[in-house]
Amino acid sequence: MGEEQTAAPASAVRGSTETVSPHDAQATTSAARRAAGIAGSVAATVLAPALPRGDPDRPLASGVELLRAQIRHLPMGPGVYRMSDARGTVLYVGKAASLRKRVVAYTHPERLPNRLRRMVAETAALEIVQTHTEVEALLLEINLIKRLKPRYNVLLRDDKSFPHILLTGDTDWPQVTKHRGARTAKGDYFGPFASAGAVNRTLTALQRAFLLRSCSDAIFNARTRPCLLHQIKRCSAPCVGRISREDYAGLVDQAHGFLKGESQTIQQTLSDEMQAASEAMDFESAALYRDRIRALAHVQSHQEINVEGLGDADVVALHQEGGQACVQVFFFRGGQNFGNHAYFPTHVQNLEPDEVLAGFVGQFYSDRPPPRLVLISHPVAEIELLTEALALQAGHAVRIERPQRGHKRKLIERAELNAREALGRRVAESAGQARLLAGVADAFGLGAPPQRIEVYDNSHIGGTMAVGGMIVAGPEGLMKGAYRKFNIRSAGTAANLEPGEITPGDDYGMMREVLNRRFARALKEDPDRSGGSWPDLVLIDGGLGQLNAARKVFEELGIADLALVAIAKGPDRDAGRERFFIAGREPFMLPPNDPTLYFLQRLRDEAHRFAIGTHRARRTKAIGQSTLDEIAGIGAARKRALLHHFGSAKGVSRAGLTDLEAVPGISSSVAKKVYDHFHPQG
Numbered sequence: 288m289g290e291e292q293t294a295a296p297a298s299a300v301r302g303s304t305e306t307v308s309p310h311d312a313q314a315t316t317s318a319a320r321r322a323a324g325i326a327g328s329v330a331a332t333v334l335a336p337a338l339p340r341g342d343p344d345r346p347l348a349s350g351v352e353l354l355r356a357q358i359r360h361l362p363m364g365p366g367v368y369r370m371s372d373a374r375g376t377v378l379y380v381g382k383a384a385s386l387r388k389r390v391v392a393y394t395h396p397e398r399l400p401n402r403l404r405r406m407v408a409e410t411a412a413l414e415i416v417q418t419h420t421e422v423e424a425l426l427l428e429i430n431l432i433k434r435l436k437p438r439y440n441v442l443l444r445d446d447k448s449f450p451h452i453l454l455t456g457d458t459d460w461p462q463v464t465k466h467r468g469a470r471t472a473k474g475d476y477f478g479p480f481a482s483a484g485a486v487n488r489t490l491t492a493l494q495r496a497f498l499l500r501s502c503s504d505a506i507f508n509a510r511t512r513p514c515l516l517h518q519i520k521r522c523s524a525p526c527v528g529r530i531s532r533e534d535y536a537g538l539v540d541q542a543h544g545f546l547k548g549e550s551q552t553i554q555q556t557l558s559d560e561m562q563a564a565s566e567a568m569d570f571e572s573a574a575l576y577r578d579r580i581r582a583l584a585h586v587q588s589h590q591e592i593n594v595e596g597l598g599d600a601d602v603v604a605l606h607q608e609g610g611q612a613c614v615q616v617f618f619f620r621g622g623q624n625f626g627n628h629a630y631f632p633t634h635v636q637n638l639e640p641d642e643v644l645a646g647f648v649g650q651f652y653s654d655r656p657p658p659r660l661v662l663i664s665h666p667v668a669e670i671e672l673l674t675e676a677l678a679l680q681a682g683h684a685v686r687i688e689r690p691q692r693g694h695k696r697k698l699i700e701r702a703e704l705n706a707r708e709a710l711g712r713r714v715a716e717s718a719g720q721a722r723l724l725a726g727v728a729d730a731f732g733l734g735a736p737p738q739r740i741e742v743y744d745n746s747h748i749g750g751t752m753a754v755g756g757m758i759v760a761g762p763e764g765l766m767k768g769a770y771r772k773f774n775i776r777s778a779g780t781a782a783n784l785e786p787g788e789i790t791p792g793d794d795y796g797m798m799r800e801v802l803n804r805r806f807a808r809a810l811k812e813d814p815d816r817s818g819g820s821w822p823d824l825v826l827i828d829g830g831l832g833q834l835n836a837a838r839k840v841f842e843e844l845g846i847a848d849l850a851l852v853a854i855a856k857g858p859d860r861d862a863g864r865e866r867f868f869i870a871g872r873e874p875f876m877l878p879p880n881d882p883t884l885y886f887l888q889r890l891r892d893e894a895h896r897f898a899i900g901t902h903r904a905r906r907t908k909a910i911g912q913s914t915l916d917e918i919a920g921i922g923a924a925r926k927r928a929l930l931h932h933f934g935s936a937k938g939v940s941r942a943g944l945t946d947l948e949a950v951p952g953i954s955s956s957v958a959k960k961v962y963d964h965f966h967p968q969g
Contacts, residue, residue: 347396350407355394357413361387365424366417367431373411374817379439380431382424386415402637406439425676429649441646442633449479449618449628449655450486452493454543459532460507460525461539463499465490477546478625479618479655485626491521496579497542498523498530520578547621554580597622597695601657604664604702605644606710610636613710614647615702620658627702629709640665645673648687652677661687664699720762726883727824731852731869737823738762741805742894744828745775745797746902755801756898759822760890772901773801795836798827802840810844823850828891830855834868854891865891915939918964920957928952929961940965 366386370379383389390413396404418424432440453466456474465486470476480486494501500522502514510526517524525535545553561576602617612635618625630651635643645667657677667673670687677685690696724736740760745753753775759766775797802825813820827833834853841849853868865888866874877884914936915926932950933939939947939961947958 347404347408350410351394351396353410354390354407354413358387358391358394361390361415362417363387364417365419365421366415367424367427368416369414369431369435369437370406370410371412371414372409374815375412376817377435377437378406378409379437380428380435382421382428384421384424386417400637402439421672422676422679425649425672426653426680429653429676432646433650433653438634441635441638441643441650443630443647443650450483451476451478451480452486452489452546453477454499454539454546458504460500460535462501462504462507463490463493463497463542464501475543475546477620480625482626482628493542493545494521495581496545497538498579499535499538499542500525502526520575598660599658600660600662602662602698602702603644603648603651604699604706605640605647606703606706607635607640607643608707608710609714611710611714612643613706613713614644615706615709616651617698617702627705629706631710631713641668645669648673649676652680657681657685659683659685661685662695662699663687663689664703665689716764717762720764723883723886724762726881727886730867730877730883731824731850733824733850735823736762737850739766739819739822740824740826740890741822742826742828742890743798743801744891744894744898745794745801746895746898753797754898754901755797756894756901757801757805758890758894758897765893770897771805772897773804775800794829795832798829798833798836799840802837803844806840806844806846810846821849825849825851826887826890826894827851827853828894829853830866831868831874834870838870854887915961918961920960925952925957 363385365382365384367380367382368386368390369377371377381389393399393403393407396407399407416427418427432442436442448467450465450467451470453462453464453472454475454477455462455464455472457472461474465483466472466476478486480489490501493499494516498521500507501516502510507526513524513527513529514522516522517529523530523535523538530538541553541556557576557580561573561580564570564573564576597619598621600619602615602619604615606613606615612632614630614632615627616630617627630647632643632647644663644665648661648663648667657680661677666689667687674685674687677687688695690699721736724738727733727740728736738761742758742760743755745755755773755775757771757773759769809821812818825837827837830853834851837851837853841847841851851870855866855868856864864876864879865884866876868874877887915921915929921929928950929939929947930936933942933946942962944958944962947953947961948955950958953961
């Protein structure tokens, strides 16, 4: 279901059903939707709580009584159920072959682990979605978990978009390039690669081995002589006709075969051609073939693990220790290792490996196509159901295997070793981060180590294009997915300020605007601070003036319990001599070698870097704009005609009406509009 539904009084909705078209089911691939028949055919039943909502720390008996009261209204068929607390926050999402039988299990708390007993005690409402099949229920469950992030489900926190190699297919001269994001361009995609570095190494080798162009179409069409890549033997220069279409198509076919795993065949072909050129005493061509063979050997030497006959496969291995888990995923395409990536799913404490791995696999492939083979390190419950769901999502057959011997088992062992080492590093880093947060609490007199620190900084040039930046840090380090940028809206010009606008360069005013926008929205969207978006500590880059500006914003918004600290550099902006400002305390410094000071410096510097980067991006975007963009009806073609005729936007602004009418493509009405823009009446 696309949005949360508010439970109506029990007398109004208990036992009622309605047909909906859930957005979450639609989040699967179109092929999966067509095959599953989810869209527009799922019945949803909303069950209101039998007991009045109250304290979220409800006794276990209340949650059990609520569920028992609703059992008779539940269908025997498959579907997805959601349990919510008194605030309406979703606690858990699950799927079931029989909704009634599954929910009955929660009414016997003596059979439940402590984690689920706590969940039942907090449950204040139950909501279900009926589906036609259990596979549909599994797909919907995966989508709801990723969107709602219930705290009693295993969660995969993954915002990473893996890069691919794209061999374009909409031109006579295909281009080989790195691609990340939606696959909207025509052509063949190869990957995923675990990192941009792996893609770049492979692209360099492809250029050396197959001499394919990597330039954009605009550059390709504008070339009149070969570029540097041709000079260093990394491009065949099709842009200036140094190779025929037929020969270039042959190179494309070879590159395509190599990326599909036919490296041995390609190398043998190149070797034969090198030998033939050598026998014909065409040593220059033979040397070129030799270099291409070396390039292929080079990229293969960086694959680390290559398994002939493996084809397209992902190796998924889990390691659990100390209530935490790491899942390593190795990507193999065409038998070649495209790299690996570590994931750290949350809410896994006291869960069995099969539960963690099943939750991970389902969520991992919810927004990326699975390969034909997935190797796993631990057995997974309902593996047939999960296999069917992945096949439905991918549009082709998918096998999930747990190898016991042979080269596939060695791959699993290698991935498990990487998972164990990655988890060990993370635990060590988390322990160090915990000590730093405890140091922050001691330095600023906080009651407990902060779980979320927000740091603010502004960037501008003479007050123009001002932006504010917010970075976030917590127990796991920098939380880059929570960063936010603020384009300062109320900065006018010194000559023409509107009431309430900020004087250019007014850092205090900019800080007030940023904080007001940030926390006014927080008050609106999460007034009871249960969503995890409120900070425990707000750190401002600046001194007493910035601190007072921030305090005034909080007073106006009625926020009185947020820890607020300003950090200012020492004399001559000397790092290491920072002074800290807190309301009600004298400014103070931390010892020069204090790890907490280094930590706070890094946070301040990261906020500064983020704000400057955002400002530069805004300034770069503005460079390509002109005052002509402000005139309605002046598109790219008319703008280009005016600039070519008058040389600059300033020249256009000085032109008379007759001069404007003389520009090709500019009618009298358009010329009048341009003239009036620069010469307003009155």
